[in-house]
Each structure stands twice: as structure tokens, then as C-alpha cells.
Amino acid sequence: MAAAAMPLDELDRWLQARAERHPTATSLPVLDGYVAAIVAGPVSIGPLDWICPLLAIDADAFNHGGTPEFAAISAVALRHNDISNVLSTAPLRFAPIHAHKSNGDVDARPWCQGFYAAMRLRQSAWAPLLDLRNINHGLLLPILLHCVDDQGRPLLGPPRKGRETEEFLRNAHADIPTVVQAVRQYWMPTRYARAR
Numbered sequence: 001m002a003a004a005a006m007p008l009d010e011l012d013r014w015l016q017a018r019a020e021r022h023p024t025a026t027s028l029p030v031l032d033g034y035v036a037a038i039v040a041g042p043v044s045i046g047p048l049d050w051i052c053p054l055l056a057i058d059a060d061a062f063n064h065g066g067t068p069e070f071a072a073i074s075a076v077a078l079r080h081n082d083i084s085n086v087l088s089t090a091p092l093r094f095a096p097i098h099a100h101k102s103n104g105d106v107d108a109r110p111w112c113q114g115f116y117a118a119m120r121l122r123q124s125a126w127a128p129l130l131d132l133r134n135i136n137h138g139l140l141l142p143i144l145l146h147c148v149d150d151q152g153r154p155l156l157g158p159p160r161k162g163r164e165t166e167e168f169l170r171n172a173h174a175d176i177p178t179v180v181q182a183v184r185q186y187w188m189p190t191r192y193a194r195a196r
Contacts, residue, residue, distance in 0.1 A: 034050075094177045095177060098110075
């Protein structure tokens with residue numbers, strides 16, 4: 001698989017060139033967030049069910065090695081395995097691939113939108129963490145506060161005005177590695193109990 005995979009910088013360009021096909025991932029940060037949610041989420045999802053919409057490819061692309069689509073599939077599978085391995089063996093080393101703003105600040109929005117897009121594949125399975133009455137709902141806040149709905153409105157509602165909110169939004173990306181680990185741990189007892 002590694003030999004067939006396109007490098008991540010090439011994958012980023014390939015995704016951007018496919019924008020007219022409406023892949024879920026339009027950039028590497030979106031793809032990375034999406035894959036992280038697949039790894040850390042509540043249920044296992046078959047590769048065809050999540051990779052095809054992610055890359056805007058047909059299932060048949062899995063059967064034809066030597067194509068750009070197959071190289072992209074291989075790169076996604078490698079990133080999935082890398083994230084899974086890091087979260088399993090060295091969770092403190094987990095590092096999302098974030099975009100950067102023109103001033104150099106981290107732009108967590110694309111990564112978070114990718115994570116949320118993967119959540120939507122099995123939104124009912126994510127329901128316990130989306131329930132405001134669940135104390136663990138807070139695990140998703142550093143991610144969801146960067147997300148918008150289909151109409152472009154903030155998913156969690158408009159942020160409060162003020163310097164504190166701006167500071168929190170600017171630095172919330174630093175909590176994402178920790179919350180991804182915690183989300184994975186939260187789902188582990190039920191996800192792997194179902195897989196048996």
C-alpha cells in the first residue's frame with residue numbers, strides 16, 4: 001500500500017483539482033479531520049462507505065491499481081493507519097494537519113469541518129456526545145465550535161462577542177489532540193464490543 005500511495009502534498013493538490021466533483025475533502029486538513037473521526041468514532045465503517053464520498057470516487061476505483069484514484073485511496077488508508085497506530089500506541093504524539101492563515105496562525109476550521117463531515121456519516125451513533133445533557137458533550141466543543149452548518153451558520157450558534165471568546169477561538173485548536181484521544185477512549189468500550 002505504501003508503494004502505491006501518493007505523497008500527502010500531492011494528495012492535497014489532487015483534492016483541490018477535483019473540487020468540481022464535490023469530494024468531502026477539498027484539502028488535506030479536511031481529509032485529516034475526516035479520517036481522525038473515522039478512527040476515533042463510535043462505530044467501524046467499511047472503507048467504501050467513507051473513502052468514496054471523501055474522495056468523490058466510485059467503488060470500482062479500489063479495483064484498479066496504478067491510477068491516481070488508487071494512489072489517493074492508498075494515501076488515505078495509510079493516513080488512517082497512521083492515526084490509528086498513534087492513538088493506540090503513543091496518543092500524545094497525535095498531531096492534526098491544520099491549515100494556516102495568512103498571518104501564520106493555525107486555521108482549525110477545515111480540519112474540524114472534515115471531522116464533522118465524518119460524524120454526519122453515522123450521526124445517530126454520535127448522538128450521545130451531541131446531547132447537551134451528557135457531561136461528555138464538552139469533548140466535542142473544541143471541534144464543533146469551528147464548524148458551520150449547511151447554511152454557513154456556526155454549528156454551536158453565534159459566538160459571544162469579546163476578547164475572551166476571540167482568545168478561546170484562537171487557541172482552541174491546541175485542545176484538539178487531547179479531545180480526539182478522549183473521544184476515542186469514550187467510544188472504545190461500545191465500538192469494540194459491537195465488533196466482536
